[in-house]
Amino acid sequence: MLQSGAPRPGPLMHRLLPCLLLAAGAAGADGFEVEAQSVLPAATFVPPPCGAPADFRLSGKYTGPGNLRNDHQGGAPATTGPAPEGRPTGLALPFRGQPLQGISAIADAGRGRWWALSDNGFGTRRNSPDAMLMLHRLRIDFARGEVRREATLFLRDPQSVIGFRITHEGTRRRFLTGADLDPESLVADAGGFWIGDEFGPYLLRFDRNGVLRGWFEARIDGALLRSPDHHAPDPATPPQVQRSGGFEALAAEPGGARLWALLEKPLVDAQGRPESGWLRMLAFDPRTGSWTGEARRVPLAPDATSVGDLAFDAAGDAWMLERDGGEGDPGLACGDGRPPPGCFATPARHRALVRLRFEGPEGRRVGAQDLLDLADPRGVARQRGDSALAAGRFGLPFATPEALAVLGDGRLLLANDNNLPFSAGRFLHRADDTEFILLRARTGR
Numbered sequence: 001m002l003q004s005g006a007p008r009p010g011p012l013m014h015r016l017l018p019c020l021l022l023a024a025g026a027a028g029a030d031g032f033e034v035e036a037q038s039v040l041p042a043a044t045f046v047p048p049p050c051g052a053p054a055d056f057r058l059s060g061k062y063t064g065p066g067n068l069r070n071d072h073q074g075g076a077p078a079t080t081g082p083a084p085e086g087r088p089t090g091l092a093l094p095f096r097g098q099p100l101q102g103i104s105a106i107a108d109a110g111r112g113r114w115w116a117l118s119d120n121g122f123g124t125r126r127n128s129p130d131a132m133l134m135l136h137r138l139r140i141d142f143a144r145g146e147v148r149r150e151a152t153l154f155l156r157d158p159q160s161v162i163g164f165r166i167t168h169e170g171t172r173r174r175f176l177t178g179a180d181l182d183p184e185s186l187v188a189d190a191g192g193f194w195i196g197d198e199f200g201p202y203l204l205r206f207d208r209n210g211v212l213r214g215w216f217e218a219r220i221d222g223a224l225l226r227s228p229d230h231h232a233p234d235p236a237t238p239p240q241v242q243r244s245g246g247f248e249a250l251a252a253e254p255g256g257a258r259l260w261a262l263l264e265k266p267l268v269d270a271q272g273r274p275e276s277g278w279l280r281m282l283a284f285d286p287r288t289g290s291w292t293g294e295a296r297r298v299p300l301a302p303d304a305t306s307v308g309d310l311a312f313d314a315a316g317d318a319w320m321l322e323r324d325g326g327e328g329d330p331g332l333a334c335g336d337g338r339p340p341p342g343c344f345a346t347p348a349r350h351r352a353l354v355r356l357r358f359e360g361p362e363g364r365r366v367g368a369q370d371l372l373d374l375a376d377p378r379g380v381a382r383q384r385g386d387s388a389l390a391a392g393r394f395g396l397p398f399a400t401p402e403a404l405a406v407l408g409d410g411r412l413l414l415a416n417d418n419n420l421p422f423s424a425g426r427f428l429h430r431a432d433d434t435e436f437i438l439l440r441a442r443t444g445r
Contacts, residue, residue, distance in 0.1 A: 032369050045098060079422075099420050107188035156173050159213075189252075192213070214289055216291070221295075227245060249310035279307060304324055318356040323351050327424070329344060331387070348372060353368065
């Protein structure tokens with residue numbers, strides 16, 4: 001499945017993976033170790049396809065103050081935030097071409113290849129009208145630690161499936177942009193791709209050529225769910241979905257009868273108060289193209305603010321990436337003689353791989369692995385960055401670890417959304433690369 005000599009999964013290995021993490025218990029125990037790491041450099045760009053509007057040749061033109069257009073390529077150095085705590089990332093906007101960045105979901109493409117979904121571009125509707133929505137087919141070579149792009153699907157809506165106006169409304173091919181949708185989650189099947197969006201939130205169906213075939217608005221208890229970025233806000237009903245709180249995860253249950261779309265953040269009431277300690281996960285029937293009305297509640301740790309992804313294993317348990325809002329190694333936090341910007345002002349404090357079991361409408365946490373302090377006894381990690389961890393340890397201090405796949409052979413594949421060029425969690429003053437990290441359940445514990 002991967003270029004790492006992984007054994008073919010068998011019944012024993014399908015059982016082994018859940019048992020090991022259950023034995024790990026609380027976050028911090030070494031249920032997993034690093035098996036391999038491959039790196040896609042941050043400054044990796046894709047030319048727009050022939051016939052695409054000229055606006056796409058230079059991307060990130062609207063990321064500056066007031067979202068005013070900046071046509072001077074590389075004229076605006078990027079930082080992680082405003083001074084004095086913001087740190088330079090070493091890249092500058094706008095970019096020539098489209099950045100292969102923001103990997104928010106992955107799906108098996110067969111024969112050692114993976115589909116990798118880029119998100120909306122630069123983070124908001126206002127700053128991403130020149131960012132193309134893309135789905136990349138990548139080959140991950142863990143032996144060399146490299147990632148190669150084989151193909152890119154540029155997502156489009158030539159049949160006007162979406163009911164609201166898009167950025168390139170009057171064009172023939174109607175390429176979709178980060179001002180139209182924010183794709184964050186992915187399920188691939190024989191007919192194409194299901195993609196979860198954050199703006200609506202919406203569920204989207206694309207064929208194998210990247211052409212939109214279906215558009216489904218989110219519903220819960222029969223009522224429409226809206227975020228502040230929904231295309232048709234209702235003045236009489238405050239949004240229940242928080243901004244950047246839409247469908248961050250999408251997973252097919254074993255057998256594929258239902259898709260489960262998980263909201264990134266808790267729903268809020270009319271006064272803007274979030275549901276305490278829970279996320280909502282909604283069921284969708286891909287055969288009928290409709291929400292079933294089923295919903296589950298997913299428990300969130302007290303120090304977590306959101307999730308990055310969720311996937312089911314063959315036994316029906318779910319695995320979830322959980323995080324807080326920090327970035328960078330907590331061992332290099334500002335203070336104690338470390339002034340900004342030579343430190344992480346708001347470092348990551350909570351990154352966990354959580355195992356969930358559903359025995360009804362509410363999930364139960366049955367194990368967790370701390371992702372800020374993983375075992376790397378063989379020293380296979382190729383990139384540790386600016387880290388205070390001891391030798392033989394490895395962490396994922398990114399702002400947004402957002403992609404997860406369960407391989408079914410005692411291994412998990414994780415990747416980060418690098419929020420190019422605004423995130424620098426691996427290094428203090430260098431934009432995050434996209435890292436693909438293979439974890440293996442430890443059998444010798």
